Amino acid sequence: MITSTSDEALDLLVVGGGVTGAGVARDAALRGLRVCLVEQRDFASGTTWGSSGMIHGGIRYLEHDWETTRISCLDSGYIKRIAPHLLFPVVFLVPVYADAKLGIEVMEVGLEAYDRFQPYKAGRPHVRLSADEALILEPGLNPRGLVGALTMDEWGVDAARLVVLNALDARANGAELRTWTEVAGLLRDGSGAVTGARVRSRLTGVEEEIRAAVVCNAAGPWAAEVCAMAGVELQLRPAKGIHLVYDRRITNVALSIEAIDGRGLLLVPHAGTTLLGTTDDDHYGDPERLDVTEDEIEYLLQATERVLPSIRQHRIAHATAAVRPTLHRWSRYEDDLSREYEVFDHAVDGAQGLVTVAGGKMSMFRKMAEDAVDAVVRRLGRGLPACTTHRRPLPGGGSPVDVEDVANSMAVPLHLAQRLAGRHGDGVWALLREAEAGDRGTVVCECEGVTRAELRHSIRHEHVERLEDLYRRVRCTGGACQGMRCCWAAAQLMGAERGWSPARVGDEVRAFLDARWRDRPVVLRGVSAAQEELTRGALTP
């Protein structure tokens, strides 16, 4: 049922609230376009959520695709400049063993080449370590056959927070945001031109039409599906990748690991957890329904235990799976596929008004968005200001924060001030000033150090629709217990803020637990599986 139709057409409707779509919405809003972004679930709940959280240059593309490494490093540098609070240094150790395919000398040549790109992203050149030095840095390394190690500087990011900050900045500059709203069809005029979309709320079922001069398809691995709504064929080569998420930080530094087939894997301490990934396999199914298989888990564990023999003793909290929206290439091994991107103006396919941006990676999302908005502006045929997203700070990125000062003057424990500053940057002051004194230091999510003050702020100001959105805003429920200890408290707080009935609070908790459970059984073993079943049963309303 169509319940409302907006008469006044927007300049731009963005389909997809991953890192690309949020970047497009921000760039377009900053250039003065009237923009609406629709996302079928929450921001960053597609591929971006399942990424390794690296803002990196991609050393491995150097072999086949020098230009992707260059663009990626350049854009990583810009992202570091506009969101310095959000990025954290990740120092990789690349341990080299006697039986490695390439010896340490050859490996070092690769890192020397990569060093030339490091200044773009404020990274330091590599350092070569002896086996003893490597073991001091990371005592968990397998010492047998260890020849030495090389270091490599990269940046890590809370990918969901990066998306949210782009979306919130788009909103601050006039964009409308609609999450949990799917594009069910594209509107076309008699000539076949795309004139907007029919959207449906996944929360209420209400449908409406949104008219726009241009629709930008930033739907990641769903991009072909959106194109098909306009009768346009777009071929991608979607590739699935999984991660195992450990319940704590299990190493001092990040590790670069070689899998049995020579693929590069990574193990990265990330917030209160550790990520181990990733696989890279052609995927032909629905990107929204992804299973993690025992084989994929074993592939990662087998590779890792050669370097970190204790890996099987650590507890996996959950697994993630996502699909890379890679551009289509024939006859190429998945891992060798380039991460180049492309902006398609579908006027050439008879669908004027539809622009797709596909491929690429998170580390170059800003540049992808810039190129996509340039194409939109060309299509609109109006003189508009140039892109400014490489120099305008994202919310919180305007000025450095003295964490000790925050802790002392706002009476917040130092470790909580640190977490807050990492997520909110200089916005931490406003957040804490607005909070009631009793909420500032009261922790709701113990695993990730999320306070009542931060949750209230997020619920009020950060476009939160559902309980599970709080994970992507501030990592609430993202730690070791996977929300088993805090989901009720968070739901009640949200219910109080939103005036939800007790039944609605219960529904949210049930939906949250069901969604979380989906990617857990495959990684739970023995007694922890029994414990989890029991906790889930006790919590389910």
Ligand SMILES: Cc1cc2nc3c(=O)[nH]c(=O)nc-3n(C[C@H](O)[C@H](O)[C@H](O)COP(=O)(O)OP(=O)(O)OC[C@H]3O[C@@H](n4cnc5c(N)ncnc54)[C@H](O)[C@@H]3O)c2cc1C
């Ligand atoms: C395992 C893995 C690890 C990775 N690690 C890294 C990394 O460390 N660093 C890096 O730079 N890159 C990494 N990448 C690549 C990177 O994650 C992606 O290139 C990037 O996140 C894609 O973002 P996107 O916005 O284009 O797609 P998505 O994040 O998938 O966003 C598209 C959005 O569109 C929405 N959507 C789809 N259809 C509709 C519709 N009909 N209506 C409304 N909304 C719709 C979806 O719900 C989704 O949220 C990784 C990828 C994978 C799979």
